[in-house]
Amino acid sequence: MTATLPAPAHDRPARRARRGTRTGVPWLALAVLLAFALAVAWPGALAPQDPFAENIAQRLSPPSTAHLFGTDELGRDLFSRVVHGARASLLTALGALGFAIGLGLLIGLPAGYLGGATDRVLMAAVDVLLALPSLLISLIVVSGLGTGRANLALAVGLASVPALARVTRAEVLRISTQPFVEAAHGYGLSRPRILLRHVLPHSRGPILALAALELATMVLSVSALSFLGYGAQPPDPEWGTLIAAGRSYFATSWWLTALPGAVLAVVVLALHRAGRALGATEVRPV
Amino acid sequence: MNTRPPRSAAAHVLRRCAHFAVVLFAVYTVSFFLLYALPGDPVALMLERRSAGAGGGTPEQLAALRARYGLDDPLPQRYLSTLGALLTGDLGTSFQSGRPVPELLAAVAPGTLALAGAALVLAVPFSLALALLTSHRPGSPAHRILVNVPALLAAVPAFWLALLLVQVFSFGLGWFPSAGGEGLPGLVLPAVSLALPVSAALTAVLVRGLDDVQRAGFVALLRARGLPWRRVYLAHVARNALLPFVTLTGLTVGGVLAGTVITETVFARAGLGRLLASSVETQDAPVVLAIAVLAALVFAAVNLLTDLLLPLLDPRLRHRTDGARA
Numbered sequence: 001m002t003a004t005l006p007a008p009a010h011d012r013p014a015r016r017a018r019r020g021t022r023t024g025v026p027w028l029a030l031a032v033l034l035a036f037a038l039a040v041a042w043p044g045a046l047a048p049q050d051p052f053a054e055n056i057a058q059r060l061s062p063p064s065t066a067h068l069f070g071t072d073e074l075g076r077d078l079f080s081r082v083v084h085g086a087r088a089s090l091l092t093a094l095g096a097l098g099f100a101i102g103l104g105l106l107i108g109l110p111a112g113y114l115g116g117a118t119d120r121v122l123m124a125a126v127d128v129l130l131a132l133p134s135l136l137i138s139l140i141v142v143s144g145l146g147t148g149r150a151n152l153a154l155a156v157g158l159a160s161v162p163a164l165a166r167v168t169r170a171e172v173l174r175i176s177t178q179p180f181v182e183a184a185h186g187y188g189l190s191r192p193r194i195l196l197r198h199v200l201p202h203s204r205g206p207i208l209a210l211a212a213l214e215l216a217t218m219v220l221s222v223s224a225l226s227f228l229g230y231g232a233q234p235p236d237p238e239w240g241t242l243i244a245a246g247r248s249y250f251a252t253s254w255w256l257t258a259l260p261g262a263v264l265a266v267v268v269l270a271l272h273r274a275g276r277a278l279g280a281t282e283v284r285p286v
Numbered sequence: 287m288n289t290r291p292p293r294s295a296a297a298h299v300l301r302r303c304a305h306f307a308v309v310l311f312a313v314y315t316v317s318f319f320l321l322y323a324l325p326g327d328p329v330a331l332m333l334e335r336r337s338a339g340a341g342g343g344t345p346e347q348l349a350a351l352r353a354r355y356g357l358d359d360p361l362p363q364r365y366l367s368t369l370g371a372l373l374t375g376d377l378g379t380s381f382q383s384g385r386p387v388p389e390l391l392a393a394v395a396p397g398t399l400a401l402a403g404a405a406l407v408l409a410v411p412f413s414l415a416l417a418l419l420t421s422h423r424p425g426s427p428a429h430r431i432l433v434n435v436p437a438l439l440a441a442v443p444a445f446w447l448a449l450l451l452v453q454v455f456s457f458g459l460g461w462f463p464s465a466g467g468e469g470l471p472g473l474v475l476p477a478v479s480l481a482l483p484v485s486a487a488l489t490a491v492l493v494r495g496l497d498d499v500q501r502a503g504f505v506a507l508l509r510a511r512g513l514p515w516r517r518v519y520l521a522h523v524a525r526n527a528l529l530p531f532v533t534l535t536g537l538t539v540g541g542v543l544a545g546t547v548i549t550e551t552v553f554a555r556a557g558l559g560r561l562l563a564s565s566v567e568t569q570d571a572p573v574v575l576a577i578a579v580l581a582a583l584v585f586a587a588v589n590l591l592t593d594l595l596l597p598l599l600d601p602r603l604r605h606r607t608d609g610a611r612a
Contacts, residue, residue: 128312131582133544136562143566143574144320220443224548227445228563243446250449251457258453261446268441 029273036267039086047083051076051237060253070255072245082260085237090267092153092231092238093218099157100164100218101211105200107161108168113176113195123169126162134159134217138225147230155230156221160214167210171203178202205279212275216268223264239264299594306590313582314372314575318365321571355381372579378572382565387576390561398557401549402542404477405484409542410535412481413488420489421496422519433493439486444545448479448552480549484541491534495527502526529600536592540585 039046055075063070069078111122129137141155175181176199184194225231226240233241239260246256352358359367371378377387420432439447455461455475462475499505500523508518546559554560558577565573 124312128309128316131309131313131586132578133540133581133585135544135547136578136581139547139562139566140317140320140574140578143569143571144322146569147567216441223443224445227443228547228551229567240443240445243443243449247449250453254453257446257449261443261449264446265442268443269438272437272441 024277026270026273026277029270029277032266032270033274036086036090036270039083040090043080043084043087047077047080049077049080051080051084052235053077060249060256062253063255063259069259070253072253072256073249078242078255078259081237081242082239082263085239085242085260088149088232088236088238089219089222089226089240089264092149092222093156093215095150095153096155096157096160096218096222097211097215099154100160100214101207103157103161104164104168104207107165109172109195109200111165112169112172113191113199119169122165126165129158129162135221135224138221142225142230149231152222152225152231156218156225159221160218163210163214164207167206168203171206172199175199175202209275209278212271212278216271216275219264219267219271295597298597302590302593306586309586310579310582314369314579315365317575317578318368321575322364323361355379368575377576380565380570380573382568382570382573387572390573391558391576391580394556394558394561397555398546398550398559400473401476401480401546401555401557402539404473405480405542405545406538408477409481409485409488409538413485413492414531416485417489417492417496418520418524420493421500424497424500436486436490436493439482440490442483444479444483445548445552447482448475448549451475451479452552476549476553476555479552480542480545483545484538487541488531488534488538492527492531495530496523499523499527529596532596532599533592536588539588540581543581543584 035046043051053076055071057075058067058071059073059075061067061071061075067077067079069082072078072081107122107126111119132140137159138152138155141158142151145151145154172195181194181198184198189198222231223238223240223243226238227244228240229244231240232238242260243257246253246260250257357364368378377391379386380390383390416432416435420429420435423429452475456463463472505518505523508522509515546557547563548559549555550557550560551563558580562574562577564570565577
């Protein structure tokens, strides 16, 4: 990271502290995320080959210039399948994020703003979700709702609701004591209006930062649950499903498991980087 | 402030125990309604599986089974009767196999306990060593490189990491069996692949703690008085930074519990995680409910234990809780 102003030599601790709290624009991570956004919106632009076209003569061929990631047991181009799989994997994770943010706001905003008994009841409900590891929550939901991508999104999203609700509540508590909120009260604005137009916009920074990190976790959870067989069904390409399918051949064809997993790790790293650039510091332990 | 320490300490323990019971009850309630109140007919699914897709059962068979499992009773009544059964230690009967749930759990529990124990034994010292090594010289090139290791480990899908380990150490080098191995050699790869993602989070938190403590004034004072850095680091910095690690070890147990689902599937080991995965697939609600409540019991018990232990380890917390609760 290059500093715009030359810092004096004796200023090292201060400079180090600054570097720890604020990071520059993560151009590389942004470029990676843009590439994945393109893969979701228009996979044909990145991978012109048909992800479903079988070519038995070319089955299980290792990575080459013709097949960047090699081919699978039916001779389908793995790179195409990974690029087209981005839609299933990432859209499911985005759906989960949408659900988690929605429910998180629905719980966190009234809890922080109204306080008192409302706050205690809502936070106690959220704490119940924290009493189970997040993967277990997702598994229970999948078990109740059945498999499929939409159910998977709900299952994964629910596991992130506690974190988002807690951050929202903490932010609302912090913003609500600011003088401008008091001024809005003085003008006689209604409480929902103050909450949505004045408090919420000022809380969005930490919520967005956490959302980036949670999205990374969700991408991992969606792929893990798909790997277990609860998500997209073959032949639809999805990253976890691709890795699960590659297991049958992975003694001889390493690329079938290794390369989709590497792509998955790149997305997660880019999202972590973006989250840190937005100011997130928390790493969830489980 | 500290006039009646014994009584307030007892009150603190009681409060925590009550909280523990409430959490368990709530987990049961939430799990029960998620599993039973949602659409999906487990009995039809069960008959279809048992007859291997040969068209399910007759309506009479369905009705008889529904009656046997009490699925015709209204939901609140089933909620209460299941709760009562759980409290007397009756975990119910599996929809899928028709066998009692405790029997199913007991058959596979030893494998999971061995795996989880081995993973914890690997993860805790490994994260300790890696964190101490990383934070030894803040700002040094070693720190800048090593600090990325936990972040990288946390970004990698756990099931993929397990598969890579198999590829390298089992197919490539031939050191360990790839799946289902017996005894210690068969335990190494599953334990390592379960331990690595867990130690990522542990290490990250510990490194942050160590880095923070090093900026404290007393460290500068000790250094100014001429203590060798190694002594300051190990005896003073590490000791102060270790406390969050104790809390996190509790959370680590939760991570290990959840991780067994993936690890046991990848390595085709019989265990609670794999039983859970297959029960989720067949919507075998009694088994899923039993495992969820059991997992919550272990998870909450470990957290309760660390909560109660922490004031014994850290006098500052002791005074604070006494003051707040008295």
